[in-house]
Amino acid sequence: MSREKQDGAQSPTLSDLVASPAALRAATTRPRRIALVAGESSGDALGAGLVNELRKRFPDAGFAGIGGDAMRLAGCDTWFDSGELAVMGLSEVLRHLPRLLKLRRALRERVLAWQPDVFIGIDAPDFNLGVERWLKQRDVRTVHYVSPSVWAWREKRAQKIGASADMVLCLFPMEPPIYARHGIDARFVGHPMADEMPMEPDQAAAREALGLHAYTPVLAVLPGSRLGEIERLAQTFLEAARSVAATVPYLQIVVPAANADCRSALEPLVARLSDLSPPPKLIDGQAREAMVAADVVLLASGTATLEAMLAKRPMVVGYKVAPWTYRIVKAFGMLKVERYALPNVLAGADLAPELMQDECTPSNLSAAVTNLFQHPEIVGALQPQYRELHEALRQDASARAADAIARLVR
Template identity: 70%
Template sequence: MNVRAPRIALVAGETSGDQLGAGLVAELRARHPGAEFAGVGGDAMRAAGVDTWHDASELAVMGLSEVLAHLPRLLRLRRALRQRIAEWKPDVFVGIDAPDFNLGLERWLKQRGVRTVHYVSPSVWAWRESRAARIGQSADRVLCLFPMEPEIYARHGVDARFVGHPLADAIALEPDRAAARAAIGVPFHAPVLAVLPGSRLGEIERMLPTFLEAAALVAREIPGLQLVIPAANADCRAAIERLLSGSRLPIPDSRLLDGQAQQAMIAADVVLLASGTAALEAMLCKRPMVVGHRIAASTYRVVKALGLLKSRFVSLPNVLAGEELIPELLQDDCTPERLAGAALQWFAQPEAVAALRPRFRALHEQLRRGASARAAEAIDEWIA
């Protein structure tokens, strides 16, 4: 009797999801050499052997106005995709992040008997924990990157597994600072401030002017300060260049990098960044940081009034530690003066920086679990 090779359908919606998908496919293929993989992905998933019916870029829209503009196309794409997946009859469907697109797709497939996995939990630890129950209506199993997440899902009767974070696997426990400085052309003994204003254009427009003012204030106190600013892509670089060239501030000696965010962080004495995955990355690079973030005032008022924010902290290093290891300056506190003051404290207190490193290393080790292999193990149970 001929036994059909296992079929795994996957949908990833942006670069980070594409990388996660590629790692997962490599691990699943090692277990099932004849398996077939198809769905939505980017270059990394194609290189891993996924038959991409659509490119991940077709899902990569951000911001309310952009989503609304693309909504009819996205809904058509999801309808066509769910039908094609159902006809292909996969053993398992894996939605990788992109919850706005994937959870609805997963729910439709689950109702028709397809095993569904959601890889990367939305931030239910931060706000709207009740989403966990609704996610369970879509996914038979949730694969979590952070250790505090499965307990939240358990309270809502949802099967969730902590698999670790791929960034923790990829970044060395002891990063090579000299090599990072050589890679980006920064003198070994120069004081360095890395500035990461975000990877979305709206975030750059909102945060970079404040960050540049803060950098100018730091430069007044730190002679010879070098400023490094990684740009996530060409559009981000153009926005950063425009804001730099239009600034009348006494900006310190600066380098604008294409990507190379990790090298910039490892090379830096202090990192100034908007909250998000960048804060986790800076923690894994063992660098002291200052988190500054603002959202629209109207949005912030709604979040506060409805009590939607459940976590004491917004930055992942503090959330994981359960205490304030790094300063978070949010909304009205996110001013150039306060950001500069917090950064200067790190420059002035090498003993505080030294005390931070073992805390960051312990958190790194907690997240360093071989995420792709553990995710594959959790999915493998359902592959015939």
């Protein structure tokens, strides 16, 4: 199928290539073109690592699409900024829907005109899978990097993802077998976070960086990185922290705020604990440093649980969703897992206490956290299991992903 290039020139047809050896050489020797789309900062970081590794395999390749500062620094021509995709929550998505649909139309037409050798959608499945499907129908090879959680929610989605992507690159080892059941090419490449984080985190250095005392107990409290999570969880988590402080002498409580909005929501709640000695410490960002500095972590279910595991810290996991959402999920059997926290899912065992929905109360959380402070043997038993999981995920993810994409392109 003949397509127009951006400069208006016609692409060579199959008959052109057969008739002209020169045209064939030009078509097969032009530098590779690789299109990528990443949403949010996590996708931007994944994209940057992937661009750097792909450039080693294709030194003359051109990279273009949607990304942020990290991808631009890696040499990707960002037609649009990844911040334009960073919308969360139903109401915000609906408000931005016309703009997002217009952006998606403009992007896919521009990608098609650019004629990439492959299109890579990085996470952001609500946006990327539709673009991938449209391009795949027009004979563009497509890759989806970071599988949606098919292991937890509606496995049949794997079939729809396969209709969009020629290949799925997975961060977790339990994901490719699910795709295999549906005849879809999916590869486990490892988790970049496991590559980044040291096997033996430096707790003393983290405490010094955060201005925490070196020899007194520390509890890190992370009630989520979104305002909805903070509204549902922060007060419960901080009430639990107060109870723990009544039992654990000289407890230092550190609360990372993911951004300025989260800090504004957390400030009045943290202020209610100002009578504690020492008072809680609210910090901007630095969630990883807070976890490494801590003796125990109290946190919301999500990717942060993986980060706490890689930091080798014992944790208690709590979570609540809106009551009507929980009733719908339970009624329709939409959730397919018995465990929620990623360390527990990966291990197939209850490494971390999980207190969900009605069980997520200050008294339950404080009891579980206090138990970890009072029983160091539990913490010691966790360490080899955490290291084993870390080693399983540490696969040089960007390089493995680039190898898989290079094979597809060639």
